[in-house]
Amino acid sequence: MAFRPVPTPFTHRQLQICTNQRAPETGKPSCGRHGGVELRERLKRAVKEGGKRGAVQVIGTSCLGVCPAEGVMVGLLPDHAWGVVGPDEEAALLAVLLNPEAPVGAGLSLPPPEP
Numbered sequence: 001m002a003f004r005p006v007p008t009p010f011t012h013r014q015l016q017i018c019t020n021q022r023a024p025e026t027g028k029p030s031c032g033r034h035g036g037v038e039l040r041e042r043l044k045r046a047v048k049e050g051g052k053r054g055a056v057q058v059i060g061t062s063c064l065g066v067c068p069a070e071g072v073m074v075g076l077l078p079d080h081a082w083g084v085v086g087p088d089e090e091a092a093l094l095a096v097l098l099n100p101e102a103p104v105g106a107g108l109s110l111p112p113p114e115p
Ligand code: FES
Pocket: 018, 019, 020, 029, 030, 031, 032, 062, 063, 064, 065, 066, 067, 068, 073
């Protein structure tokens, strides 16, 4: 086995939110400049207020390798779903986080990864 499995308290899902900050002079987009930190804080608070703190983990990450020009790149595990979240997607993403039975496709358009 490539690693030793360990139990975690997060029985539902983990949401990884890119909060990477690049200096504007790099000329490259970065999710941190498009609201990644604020998105992470809003969703962490909403998960806690929704009573899912022990089941859902919302974390900030460095660059997830996509670097969208608009919005924030996220990854959802164990769904293995990746996508860009802007103001239009945030409510649907929260609904998925708060409902263990919700498939990612329920109101949320997170495209599968490219093969
Ligand atoms: S800066 Fe967010 S995916 Fe690269």
